[in-house]
Amino acid sequence: MCRAFMFLAALLIGGAVSGQRSVSGQALQGADVSPAPCELPPGPLPTLTRAVFVLDTSGSMRGLGDGRADIFGRVKASINTYVRQARPDRVELLTFDSGVRSRQGFAAPAGTPRWNGALGALRADGQSTHLYRSLHAALSPLTAGAYLTTVFVLTDGIDNDPARAFTPGQALAAFGGRGPLDRLHYLALGAAIPADARQALAASPYADGLTVPLGQVPDLRGAGLEGGLVTVTDAARVPVPFPEGTPLSLAGARGLQLQPAQVQGGRIGLKVAGRLPYGSAALLCAGNRGPGAGTGSGTVAGKPRRVLLRLNLPGTWPLRWLNPGADRVLAAGEEVGLRYRAAPGQRLQGLRLSGLPPKLRAEVRRLPASREFEIRLLNRGLTAGTLVTPTLTLPGGAATTLPAIRAAAGGRVGAAPAAGSANGPATGPVTAPPQAGQAPSSLQGQPRLPRRVVWGLLILAALGLAGALLLGLRRRRGPVAAPPRAPAAPAMPTVEGIEYSEDRLLALVSPSGDVTGVVTPLDGPFDLGHLARVPHLSGLRLEQHRHGLKCNQIPPDLEVSQGARLLRAGDIVRPGTLLGVAVARPSRAPQTPLGSLAGLGLPLTLRTQHLTLHLVGPYGEHVLALAPGLTDLGATLQAPALNGLSLSTSGTGGRVLLVDLPPQLTVRRLGELTPVTPGTYLPAAVTLDLPDPQD
Numbered sequence: 128m129c130r131a132f133m134f135l136a137a138l139l140i141g142g143a144v145s146g147q148r149s150v151s152g153q154a155l156q157g158a159d160v161s162p163a164p165c166e167l168p169p170g171p172l173p174t175l176t177r178a179v180f181v182l183d184t185s186g187s188m189r190g191l192g193d194g195r196a197d198i199f200g201r202v203k204a205s206i207n208t209y210v211r212q213a214r215p216d217r218v219e220l221l222t223f224d225s226g227v228r229s230r231q232g233f234a235a236p237a238g239t240p241r242w243n244g245a246l247g248a249l250r251a252d253g254q255s256t257h258l259y260r261s262l263h264a265a266l267s268p269l270t271a272g273a274y275l276t277t278v279f280v281l282t283d284g285i286d287n288d289p290a291r292a293f294t295p296g297q298a299l300a301a302f303g304g305r306g307p308l309d310r311l312h313y314l315a316l317g318a319a320i321p322a323d324a325r326q327a328l329a330a331s332p333y334a335d336g337l338t339v340p341l342g343q344v345p346d347l348r349g350a351g352l353e354g355g356l357v358t359v360t361d362a363a364r365v366p367v368p369f370p371e372g373t374p375l376s377l378a379g380a381r382g383l384q385l386q387p388a389q390v391q392g393g394r395i396g397l398k399v400a401g402r403l404p405y406g407s408a409a410l411l412c413a414g415n416r417g418p419g420a421g422t423g424s425g426t427v428a429g430k431p432r433r434v435l436l437r438l439n440l441p442g443t444w445p446l447r448w449l450n451p452g453a454d455r456v457l458a459a460g461e462e463v464g465l466r467y468r469a470a471p472g473q474r475l476q477g478l479r480l481s482g483l484p485p486k487l488r489a490e491v492r493r494l495p496a497s498r499e500f501e502i503r504l505l506n507r508g509l510t511a512g513t514l515v516t517p518t519l520t521l522p523g524g525a526a527t528t529l530p531a532i533r534a535a536a537g538g539r540v541g542a543a544p545a546a547g548s549a550n551g552p553a554t555g556p557v558t559a560p561p562q563a564g565q566a567p568s569s570l571q572g573q574p575r576l577p578r579r580v581v582w583g584l585l586i587l588a589a590l591g592l593a594g595a596l597l598l599g600l601r602r603r604r605g606p607v608a609a610p611p612r613a614p615a616a617p618a619m620p621t622v623e624g625i626e627y628s629e630d631r632l633l634a635l636v637s638p639s640g641d642v643t644g645v646v647t648p649l650d651g652p653f654d655l656g657h658l659a660r661v662p663h664l665s666g667l668r669l670e671q672h673r674h675g676l677k678c679n680q681i682p683p684d685l686e687v688s689q690g691a692r693l694l695r696a697g698d699i700v701r702p703g704t705l706l707g708v709a710v711a712r713p714s715r716a717p718q719t720p721l722g723s724l725a726g727l728g729l730p731l732t733l734r735t736q737h738l739t740l741h742l743v744g745p746y747g748e749h750v751l752a753l754a755p756g757l758t759d760l761g762a763t764l765q766a767p768a769l770n771g772l773s774l775s776t777s778g779t780g781g782r783v784l785l786v787d788l789p790p791q792l793t794v795r796r797l798g799e800l801t802p803v804t805p806g807t808y809l810p811a812a813v814t815l816d817l818p819d820p821q822d
Contacts, residue, residue, distance in 0.1 A: 165412035165433070167379040168307035172408050172435065174526055175216040176356050177274035180206055181265045183258075183282035184222040188251040188316075195283075196317055199251040201344040202281055207246055209347040211237050213355065217274060220245065223261030224253020230265075235482075256284040262298040271306035275356050275435060278302070278311040279347060285321050295327035299334050308435055309333055310354050313427075317341035320427050328428035335415075336427030353413065353432040360439055362397040367434060369413055379409030380438065405443040406525025409436040437525075444527060445470040446519075447688065449499070449709045455530055457506040458538025464492075465502045465529065468623060468709065471640045475500060479520040487515055487532065498623060498638045502529065509534035622661050625687070625706040627676050633669075635659060636705070647671070652679050657747040662721070664708070666745065676700040685709075722766035724749055731815045732797065737781040740774070757786060768792075768817055774809070783809045791818040 182202070190197035210218060214237045222228040236242030262280060269276060286295075299311065311334040313320065320328070320336045328336045337352070339345050345352070353368045369375065373390045377383060382400035389395075395411075415429035449466040457463060469475055478500070480489045486507045493500035502519070509515070513534040520526040624636030633655070634644045645659045649671055656664035666682035678698045681687055687694045688707040700706065724731070724742060734741040742749040742764075751763070753776050761770030771789035776782075785805050788794060793816040794803045803813060 165376045165378045165410060165431070167408060167410045173271070173273055173275040173306060173308070173356065174406075174437065174520065175273050175275070176213070177217040177219070177276045178210065178213065178215040179219040179221070179265070179269065179276060179278040181221050181223065181262060181278065181280045182206070182249070183224070183256060183284065184228055184249065184251045185224045185253040185256045185284060186251060187256070187283055196342040198283065198316060198342065198344055199249075202316070203246055203249060205344050205347055206279075206281075207243075210242070212348060215277075218242070219265075219269075221261075221265045222249060223257065223265070225255040225257050227261050227264045228253065255287055256282060257288040258282055258284070258286040259293040259295055259298040260286075260288050260290075263293045263301045266298070266302035266311075269302055270304035271309065275306065276309040277354055278309075280311065280313045281316060282314075283316040283318050285318065286324075295321075295324040296330065299327055299331045302333075305333060308354075308433060310430070311335075312337060312352055314339060314345055316344070325427055331428070333430070334428070335430050338425040338427065351426050351429065351432075354434060356435045356437060357411075358437045358439055359397065360441070362399050362438075362440060365395050365397055365436070366393060367395055367411065369432070369434075373413050376412045377409060378412065379436070380407045383409055383438075399438075399440065403438050403440060403443060404525075405439055405445055406521070407438040409438065410434070411436055439525070439527070442690065445473040445521070445525070446527075447691070447707055448530075449686065451530075453530075456533045456535045457504070457509075458535045459506055459508050460538045461535075462503055462505040463532070465504070466709075467500055467502070468707065469498045469500075471498070471624075471636070473498070474522045477522045480517050481520065482516060482518045482528075484509065484513075484515060487517075489517065496638065504532055506532075506534055506538070511536035622659075622664060622708055625655075625708060627700055627702060627704045627706065629703045631671065631676070631702055633676075635661065654747055660722075672699055674699050675702055675704075720767040721769075722764055724764060724766050729817065731817070732812060733794070733809065733815055734812045735783045735809050736811075738776050738783070740783065753783065777808070785809055792816065 184199075187195070188197075188199040188202070206220075214235070216235055218233040218236050220229075220231045220233070231245055233239070233242050233245075258280075266278070269278075302309070302311070311331075313324065313328060313334065313336040315336065315338045317339065320338060325336070328334050335351075337345065348368055350370050355368065357365065357367065359365050367375075367390055369390045371390055371393070375385060375388055375390065375395065377385045377397075380403055382403065384398040384400075386396045386398040411434040413432045415426075415431050446467045446469055449468055450464075453463050453465060455463055475493060475498070478491050478493075480491065480502070483489055486509045488505040488507055490503045490505075491500060492503060502517075504517075511534055515532045515534075517529045517532070518526055519529055621638055622635045623638050626634040626636055626642060628634070632644060633647050634642045636642055643659075645655065647653055647655075647658060647669075652668050652670040654665065655667045655669055656662065663685070666680060667685060667687065668678075668680035670677045670679055676699065678687070678694050678696055678700070680696055681694060686707075686709040688709070689700065689704060694700070694706070721731075724744070729744060732743045734743060738753050740751045740753055742751065749764075751760075753774060755776055758774050758776075759770065760772045760774065761767060769792070771787060772792055772794075773785075773787040775784045775786050777784055785794065785803060785807055788805050794809075794813050795801060795816065796803065796810050797812040797814055803809065
């Protein structure tokens with residue numbers, strides 16, 4: 128029996144030792160977190176930054192209870208310094224003692240009264256430090272989204288939750304929606320990090336710890352806490368948060384190299400080979416800091432330090448502002464439209480505007496498949512003098528600040544937009560629905576006409592009906608063939624770019640990116656709109672020059688640009704250049720459908736010389752030899768706007784007879800207002816008045 132007891136005791140002891148070894152083995156295995164290589168994570172990367180502060184507000188932060196150190200005021204000042212220097216796009220401020228005590232969110236809070244007031248109002252007067260429970264509640268709602276998130280846990284104590292609701296590992300795992308570049312820093316202020324928390328930090332792929340000596344306050348941008356996002360606008364001078372002399376490595380965008388490969392003067396340089404798209408991403412990496420790397424501080428479970436770079440280099444922005452002269456000083460009720468054109472291949476679905484106060488309404492207007500869009504901004508009652516700088520974010524994350532909008536005094540805010548309008552004020556009339564039991568009528572609310580007016584209208588209608596019957600009786604002698612249907616108006620070509628190749632050939636670029644060559648003379652000036660039959664290029668006169676393509680004339684309502692510079696008459700374009708084209712004001716679009724006459728410009732003058740018709744515009748001339756018989760100019764010239772303008776040649780004297788004229792056209796003698804009517808011979812020169820295409 129004694130032997131049996133000893134055997135049983137040996138089994139129990141062996142099992143306990145075996146179980147202890149198993150637990151230790153799991154802890155060691157969990158702590159073996161290999162350093163992440165310097166590789167840019169796949170998928171969409173964040174474009175904004177977010178800082179989350181989990182701040183201990185127990186009384187010990189003011190030296191109460193243990194009487195060790197009053198650091199709470201300096202910790203708040205350190206948080207404020209970080210926000211002012213790093214300028215995160217979003218800040219979450221959480222306080223805790225026996226649980227989460229308060230949670231407040233701020234958008235771009237640096238220096239704002241709300242942020243300063245909220246931070247100043249914090250008090251450290253709690254009784255407990257339920258750290259892991261509070262950290263779990265703080266991290267659970269966070270998701271990655273468009274933010275690169277850095278979490279700072281600031282406490283001078285250890286978890287004293289009697290319920291032990293959460294372990295350190297469970298608290299860290301609560302940030303399940305984090306992104307690959309998100310970080311958490313556990314800052315122990317004048318205290319040691321407990322063993323269970325050390326193990327959890329070592330096993331975590333994103334969290335580390337830092338012990339700070341008693342009575343000291345950390346610099347939240349200091350050594351060991353580097354990270355975040357840096358926007359690069361000057362490749363030669365990139366400010367980085369790493370200490371002087373830190374060796375760095377780079378991953379991401381092709382054609383990008385470090386020069387030099389270590390921090391000098393708080394900066395690094397980048398060598399760019401080729402052209403990088405705006406918003407390209409790269410990752411800057413430094414090794415993890417070892418334990419005790421700081422003065423009196425100790426790093427726990429240090430992780431590789433990584434900074435995301437967004438390359439917004441000059442000349443790579445994929446949008447061109449088409450109306451830089453737009454008036455952006457708005458009184459109440461006034462609005463402005465900012466027009467842009469995107470580079471070929473740039474996606475425009477999902478444009479986002481941010482940084483807008485409630486009283487500045489914004490709407491993005493864009494036609495399908497078009498590379499041009501407009502941002503309409505309406506002042507709905509901003510305080511005079513307010514300066515607003517909205518941010519435009521493109522698909523893929525590239526973002527830029529729009530030109531500033533300044534609110535002016537005066538004006539009047541109109542009626543509020545109709546309910547359900549999310550994009551801006553209603554643009555059409557609002558009709559009240561009919562009351563219950565009442566059929567809707569188009570005459571509701573209209574004033575009644577006097578009885579004499581009604582009788583007069585009835586008499587006129589009767590006379591019109593009698594005239595129609597008489598006309599029908601006169602035409603009963605035989606069926607009359609229906610006039611031939613006018614050919615459908617061809618789609619008006621739209622050109623948004625002119626390509627001047629290395630071979631000195633010209634081509635037009637459409638909004639969809641299609642390229643169409645244009646045959647141009649090798650010597651002498653020419654009108655590109657006339658040659659290409661593109662209305663809104665009429666008057667753009669060019670000439671091949673020994674150094675390139677010379678601009679002899681650019682119409683005042685046409686903008687031709689090379690990059691961000693508008694071309695002027697006399698400029699020479701080098702071969703291998705892509706020019707942008709934009710109509711500076713709406714006088715050229717929409718255009719009257721003139722077919723083969725489109726490049727002549729308006730107004731049109733008709734000159735007759737024997738049996739030859741000369742159609743002359745400001746930018747060119749078209750000659751047509753009239754055949755014997757009836758000639759419909761619209762059908763002959765494939766110009767739908769002239770359909771129904773019929774001419775006939777006279778057998779004697781070589782004169783041209785105006786046979787028929789559609790009601791929307793007017794023919795008048797040159798310099799006179801009296802119209803020429805059908806059935807008369809055309810004078811030597813007449814002006815052709817075309818209808819307004821807006822009508």
